[in-house]
Amino acid sequence: MKIREIESQLVINEPGSVKIIAEEQDDFWILYHLIAAGDIVTAVTTRKVLAPNGDPTRVRFLIELRIVDIDYDRDSCMMRLKGKALFGNDYIAEGAFHTVEIEKNKPFDLSKKSWDKTAIETLRDGCKRPVGADLAVLLIKEGVAELYLVGKSVSNMCARVEGSKGKGNKVVDSEELKIMFFESVLKVFRKHVDFGVIRCVMIGGPNAVKEQYRQYIMCESKRLRLKSILDNKSRIVVIDVGLVSKAGLSEALQNPVVMNVVKDAKCGMEVRAMKDFNDMILNDSDWACYGPKSVDIASELTAIETLLITDELYRNADVGIRRKYAELVDSVKRTGGKNCGLLTKRKARHRTS
Numbered sequence: 001m002k003i004r005e006i007e008s009q010l011v012i013n014e015p016g017s018v019k020i021i022a023e024e025q026d027d028f029w030i031l032y033h034l035i036a037a038g039d040i041v042t043a044v045t046t047r048k049v050l051a052p053n054g055d056p057t058r059v060r061f062l063i064e065l066r067i068v069d070i071d072y073d074r075d076s077c078m079m080r081l082k083g084k085a086l087f088g089n090d091y092i093a094e095g096a097f098h099t100v101e102i103e104k105n106k107p108f109d110l111s112k113k114s115w116d117k118t119a120i121e122t123l124r125d126g127c128k129r130p131v132g133a134d135l136a137v138l139l140i141k142e143g144v145a146e147l148y149l150v151g152k153s154v155s156n157m158c159a160r161v162e163g164s165k166g167k168g169n170k171v172v173d174s175e176e177l178k179i180m181f182f183e184s185v186l187k188v189f190r191k192h193v194d195f196g197v198i199r200c201v202m203i204g205g206p207n208a209v210k211e212q213y214r215q216y217i218m219c220e221s222k223r224l225r226l227k228s229i230l231d232n233k234s235r236i237v238v239i240d241v242g243l244v245s246k247a248g249l250s251e252a253l254q255n256p257v258v259m260n261v262v263k264d265a266k267c268g269m270e271v272r273a274m275k276d277f278n279d280m281i282l283n284d285s286d287w288a289c290y291g292p293k294s295v296d297i298a299s300e301l302t303a304i305e306t307l308l309i310t311d312e313l314y315r316n317a318d319v320g321i322r323r324k325y326a327e328l329v330d331s332v333k334r335t336g337g338k339n340c341g342l343l344t345k346r347k348a349r350h351r352t353s
Contacts, residue, residue, distance in 0.1 A: 019109050028072060041065050045100045049091055136202070138203045140244065145244070164180070204251075
């Protein structure tokens with residue numbers, strides 16, 4: 001859960017309060033759009049004061065501020081909220097200015113005189129659990145393996161395993177070392193692949209190692225009684241992939257077997273949209289455009305049916321850039337288009353090259 005909403009009952013255009021805990025980096029972007037000047041924030045803060053003996057000391061206390069300024073720092077996962085104290089105490093006078101730092105996992109209360117529809121929707125969207133990966137792709141060859149988890153707007157390499165190397169930095173080809181390598185891959189496989197979430201596992205590679213590895217994990221699962229793998233062996237499929245790399249992942253996602261598996265999955269929409277985009281560029285390029293200027297013009301003409309955008313733009317550390325592309329996504333949705341998710345910059349560049 002990105003932003004946890006606790007004991008809140010919000011009504012449009014009515015006053016209300018919520019307790020929020022930011023848990024991820026992107027939560028602060030949501031909060032940056034949610035908190036406005038005039039809102040009231042209640043949080044624990046610290047202040048340097050003089051102790052009775054005259055020595056400076058830092059004390060913790062609860063403060064209630066009416067916000068006047070918001071400073072958002074994406075890189076440090078922190079927001080600084082400057083405001084006036086609504087009530088005084090032993091450490092601060094009523095009406096004095098103070099700045100509260102909001103960090104990950106630090107709860108605070110947010111109150112508004114009137115929660116409009118946009119603010120409530122922003123909060124609700126932040127509270128939704130992020131979609132997880134529903135496809136695992138294991139790319140493997142002699143001495144090298146990479147495990148990726150793929151879902152809508154998610155394509156992460158969660159592990160890379162390398163086998164032992166000999167002289168000249170070459171992978172040593174011996175049965176004993178291959179088994180040790182397979183054991184290491186199985187460890188990361190068991191750690192990251194949860195068949196309660198993952199719908200299918202694709203094992204891909206340029207040679208026979210992929211088939212050997214599938215046979216190995218089946219034998220080991222029987223020996224070790226790994227029920228989760230044995231019960232789902234039909235969901236572990238071998239495919240041909242030329243490279244063990246991010247480029248290989250892109251190739252795997254274009255494989256007809258993978259396309260058929262993910263057609264109803266969360267990541268399937270992005271995969272199919274990117275394939276359709278590539279096909280359109282090849283066969284009827286007048287109906288496809290890419291690059292900021294061309295996409296902006298298409299948006300102004302309300303001509304975007306499907307938008308694909310890189311996460312480097314949509315989640316950019318520069319607030320101005322981030323706002324620009326967030327507004328683009330909202331504009332496309334308002335005019336009946338659809339946003340099929342976020343691509344990594346490398347994946348987008350590879351697929352359009």
